[in-house]
Amino acid sequence: MRNVLIIDDDIDLGEFVTQAIDAMGLHCVVTTNAADFWEALGPDTDLIFLDLLMPDIDGVEMLRLLARRRCGAGIVLMSGIGARVIESAAELAATLGLKIIGRLQKPFRIAELEALVRKEQTEQVVPEAECVSAIDITDEDLIAAIERDEFILHFQPQIDLATGGVCGMEALARWKHPHAGLVCPDIFIKHAERLNVIDALSWSIFRLGLSALNRFACFNLQAPILSINVSTQSLRDLSFPDTLLALLRRYNVTPQQIIVEITESGLLDELSSTLDVLTRLRMKGIPLSIDDFGTGYAMMQQLRRIPANELKIDRTFVAKMLDHYGDRVMVQKTIEMGHELGLKVVAEGVETQEQLDFLRSQHCDVAQGYLFSRALPINEFILWMHLYRPIEQSTTTASV
Numbered sequence: 001m002r003n004v005l006i007i008d009d010d011i012d013l014g015e016f017v018t019q020a021i022d023a024m025g026l027h028c029v030v031t032t033n034a035a036d037f038w039e040a041l042g043p044d045t046d047l048i049f050l051d052l053l054m055p056d057i058d059g060v061e062m063l064r065l066l067a068r069r070r071c072g073a074g075i076v077l078m079s080g081i082g083a084r085v086i087e088s089a090a091e092l093a094a095t096l097g098l099k100i101i102g103r104l105q106k107p108f109r110i111a112e113l114e115a116l117v118r119k120e121q122t123e124q125v126v127p128e129a130e131c132v133s134a135i136d137i138t139d140e141d142l143i144a145a146i147e148r149d150e151f152i153l154h155f156q157p158q159i160d161l162a163t164g165g166v167c168g169m170e171a172l173a174r175w176k177h178p179h180a181g182l183v184c185p186d187i188f189i190k191h192a193e194r195l196n197v198i199d200a201l202s203w204s205i206f207r208l209g210l211s212a213l214n215r216f217a218c219f220n221l222q223a224p225i226l227s228i229n230v231s232t233q234s235l236r237d238l239s240f241p242d243t244l245l246a247l248l249r250r251y252n253v254t255p256q257q258i259i260v261e262i263t264e265s266g267l268l269d270e271l272s273s274t275l276d277v278l279t280r281l282r283m284k285g286i287p288l289s290i291d292d293f294g295t296g297y298a299m300m301q302q303l304r305r306i307p308a309n310e311l312k313i314d315r316t317f318v319a320k321m322l323d324h325y326g327d328r329v330m331v332q333k334t335i336e337m338g339h340e341l342g343l344k345v346v347a348e349g350v351e352t353q354e355q356l357d358f359l360r361s362q363h364c365d366v367a368q369g370y371l372f373s374r375a376l377p378i379n380e381f382i383l384w385m386h387l388y389r390p391i392e393q394s395t396t397t398a399s400v
């Protein structure tokens, strides 16, 4: 936690809080009016001190606006007009899905403020560590890492756009490198394919994913559907469907609780050799998703041959769809075509409310992206799920 934002019309109090927070090694911005506050508020704001009673600003209205922006920062409510007012404002904020981490009744002591900041520092969910994407790895390193089981999974939520609920989670592999930190899958998956050791890695990923599914029961939560990426190379093995089914049984997971993602380009390269395995996976009740759709130029004709249940629009189209006509048409047509073929359509890489609104207007089924969350370790995913509140349609939907 680093960035603290204060709104209080009392300049002296703002100064007092700033000094205390600076002394704790955090960065603090003080604002005395709403315009400055909204300007200073950013995705990196971790903690907000909000005065509930200011002459020209309605503190309760501020809470509503923060909720509309899906502000995830911890909020400390301050007021000089009695505990009851703060209490009911805190209740309202909680129902709006805001994270109230404390109340300060003015005048308060510096020690009370420090205690709140410290509590938030220790409790805050650690965001996904940046993955290392530039590192030279040798064949021996990778083979040894597979033997030593140095891989972990992070999970990214998928949101059902009709209900707003969490319907799925995609497992994304990371290599817990002994020296370099977390290494991106883009580096080691292709390398493992080249070395022909991808099968061992795929099975280790399945085991991790299935045991993560079983953790939800401990928290009385319904586990979301688990999406697992599988290299098409692993699908060349004709025994793949049987091995997977046996593994599912071992973990007490039904085929319908998972979905296997295969990239469109991988599918097209290997369609003749994998069609057999894909068809048998489907016959065993295991759903299939075509990942990175739009990057492999699948023709309608070929798409119909793949026994898929789901289509994932590649994130490069989602990123540009509001600014580029071509990408927008691609997204619209993919949703239309997917639905015509009876497929569920997922948009990945959704980062903004405007993108979400547009996808909803096009009846896209599911969205996934940083707007909701990055990929998280399973315990943090479960915590995230507890705190998650659906994002409403914004009132100012861009008409594109």
Ligand code: C2E
Pocket: 156, 171, 172, 173, 184, 185, 186, 189, 205, 228, 229, 230, 231, 291, 292, 315, 348, 349, 350, 351, 368, 369, 370, 371, 375
């Ligand atoms: P993918 O399957 O298309 O996974 C989605 C990637 O997009 C992930 O990167 C994810 O972190 C990133 N992403 C998610 N939301 C957003 C967003 O809102 N904006 C942006 N800019 N990016 C977003 P990651 O984890 O680095 O994975 C990269 C690729 O590595 C995956 O692409 C997948 O093809 C492959 N991969 C990951 N895990 C596995 C695995 O277990 N097995 C196999 N075979 N491939 C995997």
Ligand code: CA
Pocket: 170, 229, 261, 291
């Ligand atoms: Ca994927």
Ligand code: CA
Pocket: 291, 292, 312, 314, 315, 348
């Ligand atoms: Ca993808």
